Amino acid sequence: MTMTRFESIGVYLPEQEVTTRELIDSMDTEPMFDLEKLTGVKSRRWRAPHEDCHSLALEAIERCLVNSRYEADEIDVIICTSITRFKDGLKFVLEPCLSSYLKKRLGMREDALNFDITNACAGMFTGVHVLDQMIKSGVVRNGLIVSGECITPISETALKEINNPVDEQFASLTVGDSGAAVLMDQSPSDDEGVEFLELLTLSQFSDFCYGMPSDKNPGVAMYTKAMEIHATVIQRLPQTLGHFAEKYQVSGADFAHVIPHQTSERAIRSALALCSESLGDIPNICVSLDRYGNTSSTSHFVVLNDHIQQGHIQPGQRILMLVLASGIVLGVASVRIGNLTGAH
Amino acid sequence: MGSMIKATALVTDNGFSAIDNATRAGLDCLQQAGIQPQQVGLLINAGVYRDDNIMEPSIASLIQRHMNMGLDFAADSPNQVTFSFDVVNGACGFLNAVTIADAFLRNGSVEYALIVCGDAHPSKTDHPEFPYVAVGAAALLHLSTAAADANKGFGPFAYRSNESDCLSHISTYGDLAQFGDQGRAQGQFQFSNQYVEEFRRLNVTLINEFLAQHEQPRVDFLLGSDLEAGYCNSVCASSDLKRQPTRAMELFEHFNGDPHTAAPIAAFHQLQREVANPSGLSLLFHAVGSGDASACALYRS
Numbered sequence: 232m233t234m235t236r237f238e239s240i241g242v243y244l245p246e247q248e249v250t251t252r253e254l255i256d257s258m259d260t261e262p263m264f265d266l267e268k269l270t271g272v273k274s275r276r277w278r279a280p281h282e283d284c285h286s287l288a289l290e291a292i293e294r295c296l297v298n299s300r301y302e303a304d305e306i307d308v309i310i311c312t313s314i315t316r317f318k319d320g321l322k323f324v325l326e327p328c329l330s331s332y333l334k335k336r337l338g339m340r341e342d343a344l345n346f347d348i349t350n351a352c353a354g355m356f357t358g359v360h361v362l363d364q365m366i367k368s369g370v371v372r373n374g375l376i377v378s379g380e381c382i383t384p385i386s387e388t389a390l391k392e393i394n395n396p397v398d399e400q401f402a403s404l405t406v407g408d409s410g411a412a413v414l415m416d417q418s419p420s421d422d423e424g425v426e427f428l429e430l431l432t433l434s435q436f437s438d439f440c441y442g443m444p445s446d447k448n449p450g451v452a453m454y455t456k457a458m459e460i461h462a463t464v465i466q467r468l469p470q471t472l473g474h475f476a477e478k479y480q481v482s483g484a485d486f487a488h489v490i491p492h493q494t495s496e497r498a499i500r501s502a503l504a505l506c507s508e509s510l511g512d513i514p515n516i517c518v519s520l521d522r523y524g525n526t527s528s529t530s531h532f533v534v535l536n537d538h539i540q541q542g543h544i545q546p547g548q549r550i551l552m553l554v555l556a557s558g559i560v561l562g563v564a565s566v567r568i569g570n571l572t573g574a575h
Numbered sequence: 576m577g578s579m580i581k582a583t584a585l586v587t588d589n590g591f592s593a594i595d596n597a598t599r600a601g602l603d604c605l606q607q608a609g610i611q612p613q614q615v616g617l618l619i620n621a622g623v624y625r626d627d628n629i630m631e632p633s634i635a636s637l638i639q640r641h642m643n644m645g646l647d648f649a650a651d652s653p654n655q656v657t658f659s660f661d662v663v664n665g666a667c668g669f670l671n672a673v674t675i676a677d678a679f680l681r682n683g684s685v686e687y688a689l690i691v692c693g694d695a696h697p698s699k700t701d702h703p704e705f706p707y708v709a710v711g712a713a714a715l716l717h718l719s720t721a722a723a724d725a726n727k728g729f730g731p732f733a734y735r736s737n738e739s740d741c742l743s744h745i746s747t748y749g750d751l752a753q754f755g756d757q758g759r760a761q762g763q764f765q766f767s768n769q770y771v772e773e774f775r776r777l778n779v780t781l782i783n784e785f786l787a788q789h790e791q792p793r794v795d796f797l798l799g800s801d802l803e804a805g806y807c808n809s810v811c812a813s814s815d816l817k818r819q820p821t822r823a824m825e826l827f828e829h830f831n832g833d834p835h836t837a838a839p840i841a842a843f844h845q846l847q848r849e850v851a852n853p854s855g856l857s858l859l860f861h862a863v864g865s866g867d868a869s870a871c872a873l874y875r876s
Contacts, residue, residue, distance in 0.1 A: 322749070325663075327665060331867075335742065345866075365675065432618075432639055444759045
């Protein structure tokens, strides 16, 4: 079976920076802990008043297509994968789906497929998994996965509602807005591609993190049982990684970098330290959450783009990507990176 | 050889929670098939409307938990896991989900894929403004290796969305600024005056293109979207299906409303009740809805 690859990526980050200090200073109830120190999030990007899920997604797609050899009318499917579905402020759209608007705006072919996927912070990777399978089965030749994630409305609700030093909404203060897009096609060589990718849902823990409208204010809130997630789900990471390491005969030393989901730097490092028993040496851990926060469904691609721009990640390197999302979704991908941001 | 429907289930009398309805349909479907939840590698929810307007986790993961499916790692069978997510594309969601599941099955990535559909008002009540009937539906797909099934199953598929200036003749959303502290229990539903006409035109265009592209295959039944009484029949009558004795499966009158994302499964379920031996039939699944988009797929049973 041939490999698929990331042919190009595009990331858009809104201009406005909001620091964790600014957020904490605006709260009535300060956390019992130093949020910046605990999470490593110093700043995040915040959408402008005119920006929404559509506009963040379009900005990311435009950047992706500049880096791609494909034109919009050559794309066979567009998959929109954000958690949030906001348009024109706090209006969340159920029909039509977000991808139908993007397909039309891009001028894609009428017979190109489009659909949205919702899978919490695993959204973009679920899109990658689905598209990988669709290209391998021959139903499409290529496709575009995009997420315009307008997630800071949960921070606005948290700022209004947190009244408890260990409130379930504290994680809502770590998020940042972004758009990310990745174009995938069949890999032309063994030197780049998605070598393996597995995702699974441990549904026993599906109620550990909910995002939904607030029942106290106009707006949307996220309620995270952080302690429970740490006590149960994080403990399962070594088992997950160990299983994949054995199945695919790989160890940490086979990878140049690991890109984990960007929750908190301390949690990431302690979780990966736990994994060293099953994975061996842990490769270089990529984080960008100090500047961009947790960008939820786009996190791996925001980090990938950031570290390519900084020259840390080079074409030809093999990267381990770790997925962790509400559901609870766990996942592992081994990706050999090609030239993702240079013109093809 | 394409993915085959091993079993379907339909729940019509179970109240107004989309999660509860899909869960019961999923469990009924597995029971009919004699399959344990742990054997399902892929669970896709294609319902659009979400209990309490939940944005995360996926509705599929909540249904998965209610079905006692893939709750945690099984120490004795580490490869037996379930992956679940939601696919959202109005009425076309089910056929999009079949396209996805078909890829996973053909690649040998999973042995069984369960697709659940159905919609209900986010308030989980019989809300007078909700434009669809609350049902739960499930279809279990697998790839048959039996020689007799070589020409059976789903395929080919077709899809088209409209390039007209109007983005969508159906627009449903929730304006949280307006809802105050009641955002979990509200939705807004807007249908243009001509949505049925516009959808029929798109639906017929796609079917005609599909029939022409595949040398006018025999179609015994047309199964899927039935937007108003007589809609599905009118699609047969105004498309090239009129050249053959295709029968439209009426749903709207049967359910006293539109089962929306559940329509294709509901129609297949109805067919099994009406036709003693559906083996050998050639079925055309179709869907049309917001976007505006239409999908269809041939299925040989």
